[in-house]
Amino acid sequence: MNSPLVSANPSRRDFLITASSVGVGLSVSGALTRVLAAQKSDDFKAAYDALTKDAQPIEDKIKLEIDAYIENGNMVFYRLSVDHAMEPNDYVKRVHLLSTENPFARVARFNFTPQSGRAAVAGRMRLAKTQNVVAIAELSSAETSAARLYIAKRYVQVAIGGCET
Numbered sequence: 001m002n003s004p005l006v007s008a009n010p011s012r013r014d015f016l017i018t019a020s021s022v023g024v025g026l027s028v029s030g031a032l033t034r035v036l037a038a039q040k041s042d043d044f045k046a047a048y049d050a051l052t053k054d055a056q057p058i059e060d061k062i063k064l065e066i067d068a069y070i071e072n073g074n075m076v077f078y079r080l081s082v083d084h085a086m087e088p089n090d091y092v093k094r095v096h097l098l099s100t101e102n103p104f105a106r107v108a109r110f111n112f113t114p115q116s117g118r119a120a121v122a123g124r125m126r127l128a129k130t131q132n133v134v135a136i137a138e139l140s141s142a143e144t145s146a147a148r149l150y151i152a153k154r155y156v157q158v159a160i161g162g163c164e165t
């Protein structure tokens with residue numbers, strides 16, 4: 001089959017035009033990728049710093065369940081729960097879900113009250129590529145005493161990215 005768009009014997013001119021177009025496209029794409037990568041890590045750092053404010057979060061209090069390998073980043077299921085009492089004066093007030101490499105680091109925020117009974121959620125999110133997913137829980141008692149935060153991290157390998165923009 002002969003296609004009118006693809007010649008069996010391209011001319012030197014056609015070859016040079018195609019090669020230069022591909023070269024320019026790849027160099028622009030590479031520069032854009034580096035700029036976006038810098039913005040992503042800066043966005044995560046800013047979000048993380050705003051939440052922790054020099055506090056040292058405690059590990060092993062949040063159970064963050066996400067598969068270690070995800071085929072498609074468009075639909076990543078997660079489940080998280082916080083091991084903390086939900087008393088009127090001391091409860092999990094908020095849980096933040098962050099991603100280290102998505103275009104926007106803040107994936108979700110969940111608010112709880114003592115009437116919630118338990119600080120637990122399940123859902124799905126999108127991941128752009130292989131990265132860490134971070135959950136940070138804020139306790140209500142942090143307002144009256146030294147800031148108390150819980151943290152959990154999960155490294156997730158993503159085969160096909162789900163959110164490039």
